[in-house]
Amino acid sequence: MYKIIKKQKLSDTITKLVIESPLVAKKRKAGNFVMIRVVEGGERIPITIADSDIEKGTVTIIVQAIGKTTKMLCSLNEGDFVLDFVGPLGEPTPIHNYGTVVCIGGGVGTAEVYPIAKALRDAGNEVIGIIGARSKDLIILEKEMGEVCNKLYITTDDGSYARKGFVSDQLLELINKGTKIDGVYAIGPIPMMQVCANVTKPFGIKTYVSLNPIMVDGTGMCGGCRVTVGGKMKFACVDGPEFDAHQVDFDELIMRNRTYIDLEKTSLEKYEEHICNLYEKSLSGKGVK
Amino acid sequence: MPNPLKPSERMKIPRQHSIEQNPEERNRNFNEVSFGLNEELALLEAKRCLDCKNPVCIDGCPVRIDIPAFINLIIEKDYSGAADKIREANYLPAICGRVCPQEDQCEIVCILGKKHDPVAIGKLERFVADYEMANKLFKSPVVTNQIDKKVAIVGSGPAGLTCAAELVKLGYKVTIFEALHATGGVLRYGIPEFRLPKEILDIEVNRVRELGAEIITNFVVGRTATLDELIDEMGYEAVFLGTGAGTPNFMEISGEHFSGVLSANEFLTRVNFMKAYAFPETDTPIKIGKQIAVIGGGNTAMDAVRTAKRLGAEKAYLIYRRSRKEMPARIEEVQHAEEEGIEFLMLTNPLRIVGDEFNWVKAIECQKMELGEPDDSGRRKPIPIKGSEYIIEVQNVIEAIGQKPNPIIQATTPGLGVSKRGTVVVDNKTMVTSRPNVFAGGDLIHGGATVILAMHDGKAAAASIHEYLQKGG
Ligand SMILES: Cc1cc2nc3c(=O)[nH]c(=O)nc-3n(C[C@H](O)[C@H](O)[C@H](O)COP(=O)(O)OP(=O)(O)OC[C@H]3O[C@@H](n4cnc5c(N)ncnc54)[C@H](O)[C@@H]3O)c2cc1C
Ligand SMILES: Cc1cc2nc3c(=O)[nH]c(=O)nc-3n(C[C@H](O)[C@H](O)[C@H](O)COP(=O)(O)OP(=O)(O)OC[C@H]3O[C@@H](n4cnc5c(N)ncnc54)[C@H](O)[C@@H]3O)c2cc1C
Ligand code: SF4
Ligand code: SF4
Ligand code: FES
Numbered sequence: 001m002y003k004i005i006k007k008q009k010l011s012d013t014i015t016k017l018v019i020e021s022p023l024v025a026k027k028r029k030a031g032n033f034v035m036i037r038v039v040e041g042g043e044r045i046p047i048t049i050a051d052s053d054i055e056k057g058t059v060t061i062i063v064q065a066i067g068k069t070t071k072m073l074c075s076l077n078e079g080d081f082v083l084d085f086v087g088p089l090g091e092p093t094p095i096h097n098y099g100t101v102v103c104i105g106g107g108v109g110t111a112e113v114y115p116i117a118k119a120l121r122d123a124g125n126e127v128i129g130i131i132g133a134r135s136k137d138l139i140i141l142e143k144e145m146g147e148v149c150n151k152l153y154i155t156t157d158d159g160s161y162a163r164k165g166f167v168s169d170q171l172l173e174l175i176n177k178g179t180k181i182d183g184v185y186a187i188g189p190i191p192m193m194q195v196c197a198n199v200t201k202p203f204g205i206k207t208y209v210s211l212n213p214i215m216v217d218g219t220g221m222c223g224g225c226r227v228t229v230g231g232k233m234k235f236a237c238v239d240g241p242e243f244d245a246h247q248v249d250f251d252e253l254i255m256r257n258r259t260y261i262d263l264e265k266t267s268l269e270k271y272e273e274h275i276c277n278l279y280e281k282s283l284s285g286k287g288v289k
Numbered sequence: 290m291p292n293p294l295k296p297s298e299r300m301k302i303p304r305q306h307s308i309e310q311n312p313e314e315r316n317r318n319f320n321e322v323s324f325g326l327n328e329e330l331a332l333l334e335a336k337r338c339l340d341c342k343n344p345v346c347i348d349g350c351p352v353r354i355d356i357p358a359f360i361n362l363i364i365e366k367d368y369s370g371a372a373d374k375i376r377e378a379n380y381l382p383a384i385c386g387r388v389c390p391q392e393d394q395c396e397i398v399c400i401l402g403k404k405h406d407p408v409a410i411g412k413l414e415r416f417v418a419d420y421e422m423a424n425k426l427f428k429s430p431v432v433t434n435q436i437d438k439k440v441a442i443v444g445s446g447p448a449g450l451t452c453a454a455e456l457v458k459l460g461y462k463v464t465i466f467e468a469l470h471a472t473g474g475v476l477r478y479g480i481p482e483f484r485l486p487k488e489i490l491d492i493e494v495n496r497v498r499e500l501g502a503e504i505i506t507n508f509v510v511g512r513t514a515t516l517d518e519l520i521d522e523m524g525y526e527a528v529f530l531g532t533g534a535g536t537p538n539f540m541e542i543s544g545e546h547f548s549g550v551l552s553a554n555e556f557l558t559r560v561n562f563m564k565a566y567a568f569p570e571t572d573t574p575i576k577i578g579k580q581i582a583v584i585g586g587g588n589t590a591m592d593a594v595r596t597a598k599r600l601g602a603e604k605a606y607l608i609y610r611r612s613r614k615e616m617p618a619r620i621e622e623v624q625h626a627e628e629e630g631i632e633f634l635m636l637t638n639p640l641r642i643v644g645d646e647f648n649w650v651k652a653i654e655c656q657k658m659e660l661g662e663p664d665d666s667g668r669r670k671p672i673p674i675k676g677s678e679y680i681i682e683v684q685n686v687i688e689a690i691g692q693k694p695n696p697i698i699q700a701t702t703p704g705l706g707v708s709k710r711g712t713v714v715v716d717n718k719t720m721v722t723s724r725p726n727v728f729a730g731g732d733l734i735h736g737g738a739t740v741i742l743a744m745h746d747g748k749a750a751a752a753s754i755h756e757y758l759q760k761g762g
Contacts, residue, residue: 023513037470041564043572044470068572084470086507216563216573219468219509220695221478221535222555228546233539238697252546255648259548263574270569 002085005058007078010140013065014108015074016050022057024049024087030119031093031210031242034059035218036073037084043069046215046237048112049088059085062111062140067264068271089218090241093208095119099182100126102174103149104167104196106188107133110141112210113187118148120185126150128179130170132188136161168195181205186245190254197245207245211236213253214260228252291364294336304406305334316598316629319482319566325386326409331416335363338408341400346410349398351745352451354378356395356410363413369426371417379744380454380500381447381493383422384476386415387485389741390619422492429499434460438758441466441525442502443510443698446474447740448531448731450494451747452754453502459755463502464525468509471562474533475732476740478562479554481592483599484622511697516705520726527726527754530713531747534692534732540584544642545688549578549650553585553593553689560596578684580604582653584639585689586616587737591623593687594631606681608634610658610671636660636671640678642686652680694733702727712736720750721757728754 006018024034033048051060065074076082093116103117110131121127129149133139134157146152153170154162163170167188175181184207186196193209200207213225213236220238227236230247234240292299308324309315315322326334338360346356354375362371375382391411399407421427440456442449445467453463471477472494476485498504510516510532519525537552539545551559556575559565563573581602583594586609598605607626609616612635616623627633636658643652657677660669699707706714706723713722713729720728730746732738 023508027513041567041571043563084507086468086470086509086513088512089509216555216558217469219535220697221537222558223537223539223552224555226539226546233541233545235536238695249546256546256548258648260574260576263568263576267569267572267574 001081001083004076004078004080004082005056007076010062011138013074014062014111014138014140015065016060016062017073017076018058018060019082019085020057021059021085021087024059024085025052025054025057028052028059028088029092030095030115031090032088033090033218033241034061034085034087035089035215036061036082038069038072038076038082040083042072042083044084044216044218045069046089046212046218046241048115048210050111050114062108064108068267071268071271086218090237091239093119093185093242095123097124100128100180101183101185102128102130102171102181104130104171104184104186104188105132105141105145106167106186106192107138108140109188109192109210110139110145113185114141114144114148116185116187117145121148121150128174128181129153130155130167132156132167132170134158166195167192168199171196172199175199175203175205184208184245190250190257193245194250197248197250201246208242209245209248210241211243211248211253212241212257214257227256291361292336292338292340296339299337299339300401300405302333302337304337304409305330305412307412312625312628312630315483316595319599321486322483322625323387325419326412326416328416328420331363331413332366334409334413335360337401339400345398345400346395346408349395350378351394351741352379352748354395354414359417360408360410360413363417368417368420372421372427375414375417380451380497381744382414383418383489384447384485384493385741385744386411386413386418387489388476388480389414390739392620394741422489427496429496430458432458432460432501436460436462436758438462438527439464439525440754440758441519441523441528442531443516443528444468444474444531444533444731444733445472445494445504445506446531446533446731446743447476448533448733448743448747449474449529450497451744452529452531452728452730452751453747454497454500455748455751456754457497457501459751461755461758465502465504466508466510466519467504467506468532469562470506472504472506474531475535478558479589479592481557481561481596483595484592509697511701516698516702516727527728527758529747529750529754530698530722530727530729530733531731531743532695532698532733533743534712534735534737535695536693536711537688538691538693539688540639540690542639542641544644544650547642547644547648547650549576549685550642551685551687553583553589553687554692556593556687557589557596560600566600575600576685577602578650580606580681580683581685581687582606582608582639582681582683583687583689584608585691586611586618587689587691588618588622589692589737590689591618591626593689595626595629597685597687598629598631602685604632605630606632606634606683608637608639608653608655610636610638611668612636612660615668634681638671638673639686643680650684650686652682653686654678654680692732692737694736710736718749719753720746721753726757
C-alpha cells in the first residue's frame with residue numbers, strides 16, 4: 001500500500017498526487033514511469049513520474065481523469081492509499097548536452113515532458129518550452145516549465161490564453177525564424193506528436209516522442225504495448241516509451257489504442273452510476289431530498 | 290511391508306483414474322477440471338506400487354521425492370506423514386501433483402509401466418496434498434537453525450519459491466523480490482484456474498512465507514534496485530535469479546498489429562492475473578470473438594485455447610505446424626482440450642492475418658504442411674504444400690509460439706554471462722553464473738521448460754549457495 005501525501009487539482013480533470021515510495025523516488029530518472037493499481041480487481045495503468053523528492057521519499061504524478069481507473073485515482077484524497085505502485089519502469093531519457101532543445105507538452109503531456117526539460121536544462125542545454133492545451137484552464141505547470149526553460153511559449157486551441165493555435169504552429173514558427181534547434185521532445189496526444197514529427201522531418205531535426213500504448217504488466221511480459229518503429233516491433237514498456245518520432249507508425253498506434261474502447265466505456269458508465277448511487281445514498285442518509 | 294498384496298496381485302489392479310468434470314459443462318466454467326483421486330481410489334492405486342528394491346522412479350523425479358516411501362505411508366493411511374515425506378524433497382506438492390509432466394518424469398521410468406500402466410505417482414502426490422489441506426493437517430516445521438546471512442531471491446515462480454524454502458530451512462534470512470503485484474510467476478499469471486486453482490497456489494505460497502521467507506512484491510530488480518545494489522547497498526550476500534522466460538515471441542507475419550491479435554501471455558495475464566473473465570466487475574477488459582485461433586502446440590497454447598472456449602468462443606481452433614505426435618503439450622491436456630471441443634488444425638501454418646475496416650482481425654490465412662526429414666531437434670520438419678493456402682474466419686489470433694527471458698536484469702547487470710538466446714549461463718551442477726555470488730535457474734536458464742525443472746534448479750542452487758556462504762562467501 002502506497003500513501004497519498006499530497007493532492008492538488010491543477011484543472012478540472014487534471015490532478016497532481018504526491019505518493020510515498022522511497023525506493024522509486026531514489027531510482028527514478030527523467031522519462032521513467034510507474035504502473036499503478038488503485039484497488040483490488042483494478043487495472044494496472046502506466047503513469048509518468050513527473051517529479052520526486054528523495055529526502056521525503058515521495059514521487060509526484062500528474063493524472064488526467066479520462067476513464068474509470070484515472071477517475072478513481074483522481075478521486076483519492078490525502079491519507080488514502082493506492083494498492084500497487086511499481087517502478088521506475090521504461091528506459092530513461094538519454095540526457096546529454098545537445099545544445100538547444102525544444103520541449104513540447106500537449107495537455108497532460110506537459111507533465112511528462114517537464115522532468116525531461118528539467119534534466120536537459122541541468123545538463124547544460126538551452127531549453128525552449130512550448131506548452132499547449134485546448135483552452136486556458138487546461139494549461140498546467142506553466143510556472144514549473146517557466147522555471148526550467150530558457151524561454152517558454154504557450155498556445156491554446158481556442159485562443160483563450162496566449163497564442164491561439166497548436167504547439168506545432170509555434171514549433172514551425174521557431175524553425176522558420178531560423179532558431180538553431182538540435183533536438184525536439186514532443187509529448188502529448190498521439191495526433192499532436194504525429195504533427196510535430198511531420199513538422200521537424202523535412203528539416204532533419206532529431207525528434208523524440210513518448211508513446212502511450214495500452215499496457216498490462218509494464219515489464220516486457222505481454223507484448224500488449226507493442227508498437228512499430230522503423231518497421232520493427234518494439235515493446236514500449238521496456239524498449240521505450242521514448243522513440244525516434246520519424247520512425248514511429250502513429251496510425252497503427254491510434255488504431256491499437258481503440259481496441260477496448262467500447263468496454264472502457266461500459267466500465268466507466270458502471271463506475272459513474274455507482275458513484276451517483278453513493279451520492280444519493282449519502283444525501284438520503286442525511287435526510288436531505 | 291505395509292502392502293498386504295503379493296506382487297502378482299498388485300499387477301492385476303488397473304491404473305485408477307481421476308474423477309473429472311464432464312466436458313460439456315466444464316468448457317463453460319473455470320472450475321477445476323479434475324477432482325483427483327478420492328481416498329478409496331488412492332488406496333487402490335497406492336497398492337499397485339511394487340515397492341521396488343531399486344526404485345528408478347526416484348531418478349525420474351528431478352527433485353528426488355522418495356516415491357515408494359510416501360506411497361507406503363498412503364497404504365498405512367498416514368496421509369499427513371506421506372505429505373511430510375514429499376515435502377522433504379518438494380515444498381509444493383499440491384501444485385506439482387497437478388501440473389508436473391509426470392508422464393515424462395517419474396512415471397515414464399516406473400517398473401510397472403514396462404508391462405502395465407505405470408503407478409499414477411502424480412495423482413497420488415496430489416491426493417496426499419489435497420487430503421492434508423482439506424483436513425487442515427499441515428503444521429509448519431519450526432526452523433531452529435539461524436544463520437546470520439541474507440540471501441535475495443529474484444522472482445516468485447517455482448524456481449524462486451523452492452530456492453527460498455530450502456535456504457530458510459537451512460537458517461538463512463531470505464527475501465523474495467517479485468516484479469508483479471502477486472506471487473507465483475507462471476503458476477499465477479499463466480496456468481489457468483481450471484488446472485491450478487489460485488486457492489491452492491495461495492496456500493502453498495503462504496507456507497513458504499510461514500516457514501520464514503519474506504516476500505516483497507512490486508519490486509523489479511534491475512529497475513527498483515539493481516542486482517548490484519541488492520548486494521552492495523542492501524547487504525545480500527548471495528542472489529538467486531529465477532525470473533523465468535516471460536517475454537513472448539511473435540511470428541512476425543503481416544497483420545500482427547490488428548486489434549484482436551494477442552500473445553498467449555497477454556491473453557492469459559488479462560484473464561488469469563487481472564481477472565478479465567469477471568469484467569466489468571473487475572476493470573481489465575478482454576474481447577473474445579465467436580471464432581478464435583490459437584497458434585502453437587505447447588502447454589501455453591492448450592491453456593489459451595481452452596480459456597478462450599470458456600470465455601464463449603464457439604469455434605476455437607488450435608493451429609500447429611507439425612502433427613499431433615510432435616506437440617510438446619502434456620498428453621492429458623491435449624486430451625482434455627479435445628474433449629472440450631477444441632478443433633485441431635494440424636500440419637497447418639499461418640501465413641498472414643487479415644483485418645477489417647476497424648483494424649480488427651477478421652481472418653487468418655493458412656497453408657497446409659507435410660512432414661519431411663527430422664531436423665536438429667529430432668522432430669520431422671514441416672514443409673509447405675504449394676497451392677494449399679486457405680482462409681479461416683476468426684476474430685482473435687492468439688500466439689503461443691514460445692517465450693524468451695525478460696531482458697531487464699541481463700541489461701542492467703554488468704558481468705553477467707548471457708547466451709545469444711538471452712538465457713543466463715550457469716554451471717549446470719552448481720547453478721552459479723559468471724559471478725560467484727549470483728546463481729540462477731528455471732526458465733531463465735532453459736528458455737521455456739517445466740515447473741519441476743525450475744524447482745530442481747532452485748534446490749540445486751540453494752545447496753550451492755549454502756556451500757558458498759559457508760566457505761565465507
Ligand atoms: C508510458 C505511459 C505514460 C503515461 N503517463 C501518463 C501521465 O503521466 N498522466 C496521465 O494522465 N496519463 C498517462 N498515461 C496514459 C494513462 O495510462 C491512461 O490514460 C490510462 O491508462 C487510462 O485508464 P482509464 O481506465 O482511466 O481509461 P480507459 O477508459 O481504460 O482508457 C481510455 C484510453 O486510455 C488508453 N488506455 C487504456 N488502458 C490503458 C493502459 N492500461 N495503458 C495505457 N493506456 C491505456 C486507451 O487509449 C483508452 O482509449 C501514460 C501512458 C503510458 C503508456
Ligand atoms: C501457460 C503456461 C502453461 C504451462 N503449463 C505447464 C505445465 O502444465 N507443467 C509444467 O511443468 N510447466 C508448465 N509451464 C511451464 C512452467 O510454468 C515454467 O517452466 C515455470 O513456471 C518456470 O518457473 P520459473 O520459476 O523459472 O519462472 P516463472 O514461473 O516465470 O516466474 C518468474 C517470476 O519472476 C518475476 N520476475 C521477472 N523479472 C523480474 C525482475 N526483474 N524482478 C523481480 N521479479 C521478476 C516474474 O514476474 C515471475 O513472477 C507452463 C507455462 C505457461 C506459460
Ligand atoms: S514432482 Fe513430478 S516428477 Fe517428482 S514425483 Fe511428483 S509428479 Fe513425479
Ligand atoms: S518404480 Fe513404480 S512400482 Fe517401482 S517403486 Fe517406483 S512407483 Fe513403485
Ligand atoms: S506492457 Fe506488457 S510487454 Fe509492455
